[in-house]
Amino acid sequence: MNVLVYNGPGTTPGSVKHAVESLRDFLEPYYAVSTVNVKVLQTEPWMTKTSAVVFPGGADLPYVQACQPIIPRLKHFVSQQGGVFIGFCAGGYFGTSRVEFAQGDPTMEVSGSRDLRFFPGTGRGPAYSGFQYNSEAGARAVGLTLPDGSNFSTYFNGGSVFVDADKFDNVEVLATYTDHPDVPSSDSGDGQSERPAAVVLCNVGKGKVLLTGPHPEFNVRFMKKSTDKHFLEAVVEKLQAQENDRLKFMRTILTKTGLNCNNDFDYVRAPNLTPLFIASAPGKRNFLEEMESNLVHHGAHENDVEQYSELSAESDSFHFYKGYISSYDAASTSLLHKEPDEVSKTLIFPGENEDVPPSRYTPNFDMSEYFRHLNSQNTLGTLLLYGEVITSTSTVLNSNKSLLNSVPENTLLHVGTIQVSGRGRGGNTWINPKGVCASTAVVTMPLQSPVTNRNISVVFVQYLSMLAYCKAILSYAPGFSDIPVRIKWPNDLYALSPNYYKRKGLKLVNTGFDHTKLPLGDVEPAYLKISGLLVNTHFINNKYTLLVGCGINLTSDGPTTSLQSWIDILNEERQQFNLDLLPAIKAEKLQALYMNNLEVILKQFINYGAAEILPSYYDLWLHSNQIVTLPDHGNTQAMITGITEDYGLLIANELVSGSSTQFSGNVYNLQPDGNTFDIFKSLIAKKVQA
Structure with missing residues (x-):
């Protein structure tokens, strides 16, 4: 399921970043967190596949103006479909019935009713004086008191108090301001509530609405980058000391909405990147030498002090080392405690007597095992670029043309175990955890077929690549043809839902999987996405260079299901028939089989066109x-x-x-x-x- 973070008029880049990264920390891999604009929310059928919509900090009035067309959809999503709405700060104001902001200040005052009306009362602010737009001048570490009486501080900058929140039957106060706000928190008595509400949870029809005045989603790690010395000393240092309390609170309030959260705080941080290792298939070391030569041609040069070559590419800088064992410590140390998207990436080539890096450097991927299963006649995949923790297999090549141009034609497969900046269609980003194998193959294609002289349509690469992946799974080992995976046009791989399978009392072993027997109208409840494919196209040396990126759920079931889950289900049935059990699936073998199949399919397509391939595609797609x-x-x-x-x-x-x-x-x-x-x-x- 999706968690969609609004990114449009009214938002600030910092608020969007904090909201997205914090939600990914807590919610992935159970949910796919991505940003959306008003057009998406207005025109696309997002509601049936979304668990929560989030409005981050910024300015409430532009939200009102830009989002007027989607108000009915948001209200229906929450009240009728049981969805979750989350509003941080400006998003919190947006979710109330009335906003009263900076009353009496002609330069900032905003007052008026709001149409969402999730919170029945008024959002009044700034709760504490000093707020200035686009500034940290009025920011502070504000104290919050929880229902159990405990206290902690979190980031605040202009947020509201939810007036008389404890008087509404559908509202639960999750945190109050420890110090009385500078604005009236009640419309009765002396104007001050004994429990001035800072964070509230509202029951709205079938759904839940979480609204906050402060910013519990703000991560100290990002705030440390501020150049404002006073802000760092007065706010950030205080928040740093209470970071664990903030994390516990965030998990509590997200769980209160019904969302499934990670429980391990070690997960709630971007892991350190690790060095990239490049190796070649046996007998193909000439491709490594060609790539090293090409890198020099495209600007890589020796560092006068350090033992590496460096390249300032279009989006990233790279340090190239020689020798797995001799260079590993230096290459890995340079990445420690650095922001993944900002640090220079390190890439290690083998030394003179080295073939693949020692397994202790790549505990989650055996590069030798990959080459053992790779067809010795292959060109595709004969260079393997691997990293334990990487930014994105696709982005590092797609955004750095000088690195991409250095790769010998039709050779490279880039694999990563954990991606911290995974990319999908529409610019969506996420963290891929262990169990989701990510890869990008670099494919080169001519403009015309050397056999038929017909123009080649590169749009087919997405079909051919997913066909190759599907074939790799079904041919992985005897019995794997029973795994119920099929292609959803144009480039997604779906597996039968285990819940649907059990509910319908279906059996696969000794019967085979025939997806045509399932009602086509049941495609949505019956199938779950386990893999997606993204193709980026470049034009280099009068040829197409295509980056075919793919991520597949091998052992991770969140947020859908995995291949290993289906192996376990089939093995339960195989035991009943006294059949040999299916082996656990390994990323190394699957990636090699993927390259083997893709090599054959691409050659057939280039030489003889789509007609040669489409019958096989039709056999494995859902849509006939x-x-x-x-x-x-x-x-x-x-x-x-x-x-x-x-x-x-x-x-x-x-x-x-x-x-x-x-x-x-x-x-x-x-x-x-x-x-x-x-x-x-x-x-x-x-x-x-x-």
Whole structure:
């Protein structure tokens, strides 16, 4: 499920960053945390696949102006669908019934009703004086008192007090301000509540709403970067001493909304990056030498003091070492306690008598095991770039052209065990934990086929790559063909939901998996996404250079399911038939089989075109004879019958009104409109035949 953080008019970059990173720390891998804009919330079918929508700090009035069209959707999401709304500071004001901000100050005053009305009363602020927009001048470490009487301090900068919160039946006060606010916290008596509410949880229909005045989501690690000495001494140092209390509080309030949180505080920090190791398949060391030579050509030069070469690439700087054992300590030490997206990345080439790094440096990926399963005739994957903790297998190559241009054609596979800046469609980012294997293959393709002289459409690479991955899984070992995985167009891999499987009383062992026996209308409840694919295209030396990035749930079930879970389910059935058990799946072998299959499929496609590949793709996709609705053609019903061989568009035959089998003769070509949530609820249809 998704947790969507609003990033549009009204937000500040710092507030968005703190909200996103903090929520990822606590919620991933159970939820995919990403940013969205108003257009996404207004036009895409996000509600059925989203657990929470979050509005971070910033300014409430621009929220009101920009988000007016989505107010009904937000209210329906919470009250009718049981979703969660979270508002930090400005987002907290936005979720009230009335805002009273800086009353009497003509330069800042904002007063008026609010349409969300999740909190029945007024959000009044700033709770403490001194606030200035776009400044830390009024920021402070504000004391909060919890229901059990304990206290801690958290970051505050202009937030509200929720007036008379303890008088509403649907509101639970999760924290009060320890010191009385500078504005009235009650509309009765002397204007001060005995429990001035700083953080509240509201029950709204079927859903929950969490609103805060202060910023418990703000991470000290990021605030330490401030250049304001007074802010560092007066605020950050005090918050640092109480960071564990903040973490406990954040986990408590997120759990109160019904969200599933991580329990290990060691997870709540960005792990240190580790060195990247590069190695070659046996007999292919010439590719390493070629890459080293290319790096020099693209600007890598010896550091006069340190024992490495350095390259200032387009987005990152790199330090290149020689010798796994001799360089490891220096390469790893340089990465300690540094921000992953800012530190120079370290990459170690093998020394003269080294083939792969010692296993103690790569405990989660056996590079020798990978090469043992790689076809000796392969070009693809013969260079392996591996890191235990990396930023992103895709971004490090995609954002640094001089590094990418140094890679010999059709050789490199980049694999990482933990990604701290994983990338997906639409710019979504996340942390990939252990159990989610991430990889990016560098594929080079000509503009024209050397056999047919026809132009090559690179759009097919996403289809071919996911086909290769699916084949790698199903051929991993005898019995793996029973694993119920199928391709969802255009480039996602789905597995049958274990819950659906058990609820329907299905059996796979000795029967085989035939997805066509499942109702096509059950695709959503029946299947869960376990892998996604992202292709970035470059044009280098009059050829296409494609970065094919893929992450797959091997052993991590959050937030969906994993291949290992299906192996365990099948083994339970195999025991009943006294059959040999399936082996545990290993990333090394799977990645090698993926490269083996992709090498063959790409050659077939380049030489003979899409017609050579599509029958295999159809065997493993979910969509043969699926009926879709075309909203821009009067909600016409059409049946998917294939993919065009030129541009890879879906072919849909229009059905006679009221029939699910008879065709009208009209044919449409379908393409996605950029929708990242449910591709089949938002398709662009072009009529091509009458």
